[in-house]
Amino acid sequence: MSLVPSLIRFDLRTSPSNAAVLLDGEFVGETPLNIKIKPLHHYEVTLKRAGYAAIKKSIDAEVGQNIVKNYDLEQNLHTISQSSSPVATVSLNGSPVGVTPSEIRVSEGDRLVLRSEGYAEEGFTVAASHLDEKKNHIVLIKKERKAFVDAPEQKTIAGVKLRRLEGADNFSTAMQGVSPGTFKIPDLYVSETEVTVGAYSSFLGKKGKSLDASHPITGVRWEDAVRFCNWLSQKEGLQPFYRFDSVDGIEIGSTDSKGAGYRLPTLVEWLFLVTDGKGLDDAPYVGGMDPKRLPRGIGNLAGRERAAERGFYFQDYKDEYLEMAPVKSFRPSGFGVFDLVGNAREWLHNTAGPSDNYFGSGMGMEHLVVGSSYMSGKAADLKSAEISKELFSAEDIGFRVVRVIR
Template sequence: GKKQKKNSGIFKLTTTSHRIEAKAPGYNTELQRVIPTSKRTKNIFFDLDKTTPKPGAATVAASVQPASSTPSFQKIETPSMVSLGPGVFTMGASRREPGRRANEGRHQVEITRPFLLCTHEVTNGEFHRFQPGHKAGNIGGQSLDTDNLPVVKVSWQDAARYCNWLSRQEGLAPFYREQGATLVPVKPATSGYRLPFEAEWEFAARKVARTRPGSYPWDGRFPPPAHHGNYADESARTLLPVVIRGYYDGFPVLAPVRNFPRNMAGLFDMGGNVSEWCHDFYSPVTAPMSGRAVDPAGPASGKYHVYRGSSWRDGAITELRISYRGYANTAKDSLGFRVARYK
């Protein structure tokens, strides 16, 4: 409950919920909520966005206060985004890839329009500003509603509505409009917040530093390296039917966002923690009849939407691969989202 000295680097906290803020002149303040444990050191990363064209050198000061039980946000801050594209990449998986499913046809994709993708999955704290009454409950005594955890039990429709709400907060034209029981893109497309297209998500997830070709969001084969991400680990053995033997990430259920290393694109949790809704309606076939797919956006309609990426529930080869494609039409306790938009 006391302010820390500038550049102190390391400080000790009680094992209760704390709010940590990083501030610097010329940069947006960033807030994270953490619950320290007595058994290990926790690394906390901040990636501050510039607020002025010439911010100059800045010194970050962290202040620590006990967290209250309700969000205490006073203003909407622009999400931390990274710029990606244009580019060409191979989407899907080879028929010989272990764990491959029939809906992962391998094909070339070209993304012609640059886009922005949020560095982290939308948190409870962020989503509660839009929908204060949202509750995800708990699993095995672990709350799913802590502010710095990724929001879960959100339908695709509510994820899209959050994108529109966020656009309005920033004075951007919404990307979606209501149509019956779902939402569809406005035409022509705006630069408002939206869910990433499935091809954009895989393009971003494949930004992994590799020593050889690979199938996972890490360099190498299965299992993942130590502390790579929040997968079905040994700490979840009493909760899940399948866990990764000998792997320990310290989180039996959800983990705070930004808790594990980012990929080469600067994105956190592109593998593990929660699977993520994408914009596209689901189709078992994604590859064109011939040539490469250019800016694919999925079918015009459908019963299900695509989600990508593994979650804290996943411990098998199939689901942990980058090319794994899931689909759903209901909310899940392992399914969240991150926002994107055109530049």
């Protein structure tokens, strides 16, 4: 009968810790490490940590003798040339090291942070690619532009596909039918299409598929549209823009200016969208909307296909849809937004009272409705700023959503 010697304890520590430990080429954990090993054996120990030189050691395990080892890891330092636009202060692992441009001694895994007044802080973890290049240049972004630059170009929330849209500092509304003014348009997410039946059904909690799920939802009240906006905000964890309070049993609506959530577009934003930011009179997508020379595929309007129906129609235009069309059936605007011409008219955030305020007067029961629909067959319907005032829903009124990128 042969006796087997008891396992011994191997206690291994490094400074800094979290070094990978390989025993005879096999990973056994990270430091600090306390394991049991067989005695009467020769071991090859390798220690590795990003940014530090690897350590290789040999140990002989004896019967009854526990092993305790401590090693100091040495940094693999490299010199990189760090520059920036504009000039910025640089900190390395939280400590100031100078101002750009400068030569900095770093190792893989170090953290560099650049700061300049009025600009968003920019930081990065030093990777092998930085060490190989030896030169690194960073263009800092103005604080007010940071959110826009970091925002994805496209995203989908609860079936609503959104497109990132860069705002404008001086957008003019000097167009026919609109009070002249110059406005700052914020950076926005805007729904690429009018909200669909499918997305609205999710809001209502309806299950199952609908044959018209890809059509715009229409026949909804303004209050229903803004409730959808609040629901969408909650889906994304945003503070709702609209508030509803009950006073003596009567529901009163208001807005929260600090709310970062979704809302209906304002009139100014609609004009910005429909004119591709150019502010040109009567020019959605193109250089004009002559009813006798409507561009083919401009939108779902009342063309010759509705000749048998009662009402006005464009004799020199025809599309393939007698009624509502699925969204994206027609070409998009220069901004990549669909159905700004035809298909469904759209609710706006603004009430109908006169105002030169970006969000409208905030007074009155009626709200503005803009655009044209599949029922539009008159020249006046093609105005970029074709505006009506509505209190109730209609079979050709839908809506789209926007939110400010912050």
